[in-house]
Amino acid sequence: MSESLDDLRRDIDSLDEELVTLLGQRAELVRKIGHRKADAGTPVFDPGRERDVLARVTAINPGPYDDDHIQAIYREIMAASRSLEEPPRVGYLGPPHTFSHQAAQLYFGRLADLTPLNSFRDIFDFVDRSPRMSGVVPIENTTSGTIGETLDLFVTRMVYIQAEIQLPVSHNLLALADSPAWARVFSHPHAIAQCRGWIERHLGTTPILEVASTAEAARRASCEPDAAAIGPLSAAEAFGLEVLQQDIQDIASNRTRFYVIGDKPAARTGRDKMALMVAVHDRVGALHDVLSCLREHELNLSFIQSRPSRLKPDDYIFFLEMTGHPDDAHVQDALHVLAESTVLTRVLGAWPVKA
Numbered sequence: 001m002s003e004s005l006d007d008l009r010r011d012i013d014s015l016d017e018e019l020v021t022l023l024g025q026r027a028e029l030v031r032k033i034g035h036r037k038a039d040a041g042t043p044v045f046d047p048g049r050e051r052d053v054l055a056r057v058t059a060i061n062p063g064p065y066d067d068d069h070i071q072a073i074y075r076e077i078m079a080a081s082r083s084l085e086e087p088p089r090v091g092y093l094g095p096p097h098t099f100s101h102q103a104a105q106l107y108f109g110r111l112a113d114l115t116p117l118n119s120f121r122d123i124f125d126f127v128d129r130s131p132r133m134s135g136v137v138p139i140e141n142t143t144s145g146t147i148g149e150t151l152d153l154f155v156t157r158m159v160y161i162q163a164e165i166q167l168p169v170s171h172n173l174l175a176l177a178d179s180p181a182w183a184r185v186f187s188h189p190h191a192i193a194q195c196r197g198w199i200e201r202h203l204g205t206t207p208i209l210e211v212a213s214t215a216e217a218a219r220r221a222s223c224e225p226d227a228a229a230i231g232p233l234s235a236a237e238a239f240g241l242e243v244l245q246q247d248i249q250d251i252a253s254n255r256t257r258f259y260v261i262g263d264k265p266a267a268r269t270g271r272d273k274m275a276l277m278v279a280v281h282d283r284v285g286a287l288h289d290v291l292s293c294l295r296e297h298e299l300n301l302s303f304i305q306s307r308p309s310r311l312k313p314d315d316y317i318f319f320l321e322m323t324g325h326p327d328d329a330h331v332q333d334a335l336h337v338l339a340e341s342t343v344l345t346r347v348l349g350a351w352p353v354k355a
Contacts, residue, residue: 034085048269079109161349186217
């Protein structure tokens with residue numbers, strides 16, 4: 001005879017007791033590590049170690065939980081563990097229930113002290129002026145491209161990229177109730193750009209009004225029965241809106257990549273990616289010389305973006321991402337060559353590559 005429902009529940013209760021006991025033992029080890037870090041002046045946040053933990057528990061996962069479930073559980077365990085050492089403070093572009101908020105929660109866990117800020121500049125200042133703080137800022141989206149404002153702030157702020165977050169971005173039509181026609185639709189400019197095709201096909205001449213965030217769009221729609229918003233599902237739940245259409249973004253695999261920034265560079269892990277800021281004179285072959293240097297030192301380039309220099313008229317700044325870490329010998333050789341042939345070469349940070 002198969003086990004009864006009560007028997008199965010008693011088995012779960014027994015396992016829960018074991019799990020809580022083991023989590024307590026793990027937490028005691030975390031406390032000891034915290035004391036060692038404090039004595040050595042080592043930062044609590046260690047993206048390389050956390051990457052390795054996620055890779056290891058994923059590798060030994062026997063199922064039936066899939067790998068995403070296991071990683072989500074362990075992200076929250078690690079977030080709780082960090083709070084035992086020192087609760088992390090993380091600035092993001094507010095208000096709550098935006099995609100930046102989701103990215104910060106995804107990486108740092110829901111137990112982190114997540115601080116909504118009003119602008120990218122405020123996030124950079126939050127990190128630059130406050131030791132041991134972190135920030136989450138978007139760098140590029142698969143539909144709308146690179147966020148130039150984020151790149152520009154690296155020129156004037158001494159912060160370091162410590163990790164990256166890849167967030168799937170789903171946009172949805174939200175409102176208090178369905179309607180055959182809307183007087184107006186609110187959303188953030190980036191969300192509007194990422195849904196442009198759907199908007200043209202389904203909303204016609206309906207006024208599309210830009211607001212400061214997708215969360216603000218949802219808030220406005222919750223106050224105006226003849227209005228709708230384009231935003232995330234979390235905003236619909238927060239402001240009591242119905243989800244009328246899901247996944248209206250033009251590219252199904254729409255993703256936004258975020259940087260995690262801090263006041264210190266991340267340690268080398270052996271499987272790293274790094275970012276450089278290189279300023280060059282406006283002359284023929286300047287960029288070619290930079291790229292040739294990277295090729296000669298076997299640095300695999302994965303991202304390049306140019307911005308007008310704010311340091312000197314007619315010069316340009318290039319932001320580059322590539323494999324490696326500044327502590328690698330061949331990277332140090334490349335940086336030495338670049339320093340001699342450019343106006344400015346600065347390492348913006350390095351971070352562990354997802355295993």
